[in-house]
Amino acid sequence: MKALALLVGFITLSWGALISGTVYDKSTSKPIADAIVISGNKEYRTDSNGTFIVPSSGIIGVRAIGYDRKFYKSGGKMYLDPFTPKALYLSSFGATSTKIMGNAKNLLQTTEINAFVIDIKMDRGQIAFKTDNPIANKIGAQDLILFRDMKKFVSDLHKEKIYVIARIVSFKDTPYVTANPQYGVHTTDGSLFKDKEGLYWIDASRKEPRKYILSIAEEAAAAGFDEIQFDYVRFPDRKGIKFAVENTQAERVKAISGFLEEARRTLLPYNVFVSADIFGYVSWNDADIDIGQRVDALAPYVDYLSPMLYPSGFHMGIPGYPNPVEANYQIVKQSLDQALKKSCTSSKAYRPWLQAFRDYAFDRRIYGEKEIREQIAASEAFGSCGWILWNPRNVYTQQGLK
Secondary structure (H helix, E strand, C coil): CCHHHHHHHHHHHHHHEEEEEEECCCCCCCEEECCEEEEEEEEEEEECCCEEEEEECCCCEEEEECEEEEEECCCCCECCCCCEEEEEECHHHHCHHCCCCCCHHHHHHHHCCEEEEEEECCCCCCEEEECCCHHHHHHHCCCCCCCHHHHHHHHHHHHCCCCEEEEEECCEEEEHHHHHHHHHHCCCCCCEEEEECEEEEEEECCCHHHHHHHHHHHHHHCCCEEEEECCCCCCCCCEEEEEECCCCCCHHHHHHHHHHHHHHHHHHHHCCCCEEEHHHHHHHCCCCCCCCCCCHHHHHHHCCCEEECHHHHHCEECCCCCHHHHHHHHHHHHHHHHHHHCCCHHHHEEEEECCCCCCCCCCCCCHHHHHHHHHHHHHHHHHHCEEEECCCCCCCCCCCCC
8 A cells, every 4th residue: 555655646746636537337337448538638548447547637538439428627437428329421511401401310310310420621622611721721622611600510410419420531632732732642654643533632641731631620629529530541542653652551551540640649639539431341451452541550549440331342242242232231240340350459449331322333223221221230230339321412211220
């Protein structure tokens, strides 16, 4: 006991005032091990008994995988509610459309849907709300502002008990690269690389553009979003391109994991969940499939990994199932199983994207009740922390939903 007292005294002298507490599951009153505690803009974890001792600060942020997030002004007993997001994707246009948002909210009231993923930094580099970042205005990323009051928009959704995720398209950004071609992905002949849509990509190995991307994510966190989700957090999947570093797996993975590490550090003060979207086939590969995404390398820096498990996107099928649209359950379940083996985390650390759009690669089938429910059943059998339905047109019905 004397040794413990001396240790606490030493820590107190080193850190200053301390605060302690225990994080509990509100539904069971059982302690939560490995819960995240934010104090003084640093991240700590609870022990196996759910307890922690951290430097004192005015606000203590607490969150955990499979739960919600909360803020406390003092230590002691802290409670988190179990929460499993079951989300719809909405573009910025959809989220600000009376008709589309009205349909989405109707599904919230009549089905198991309880969350939205909403575009904030869009596929073409536009930022959907008025940002304080001067670069955005300079490069033309503010030509289309759809959310006039982002904080109020998020607050209103929270009043309806909706979990709100901000989707940040990271390295696909035509306005930024047009204004800063030195930071773009180039072809081996020295010209700027354009993808099939004619869009430019930021070279993810360059550290200079990260501040711009992360400033937008930080504003979204400050606006009250529960989670910041990074999409297109990768290199383009093309041959004949070059970067500021050697185009090797080691350098690509280092760049992407480094970005997510910086993102997590930047967002610490806001106690938001951090997630990243990854290719479906990444689950099946030990290598990075030339885009810098490897499950084991990315998992340590995010709360949730969201593999895009659209059967239509599995053009080569998976072992034993050459026709993926005939194997919706197997595509989702086995892909998640493969990813978990590589990450050595928990099934709760995954929340997959599921297909809610018509097949485009095989037999053109409509993804209705059977197909959607098969994917959801697979995700739930795996034990993921929810799932997200993707339809680029934001057209959703009750089909496949409880």
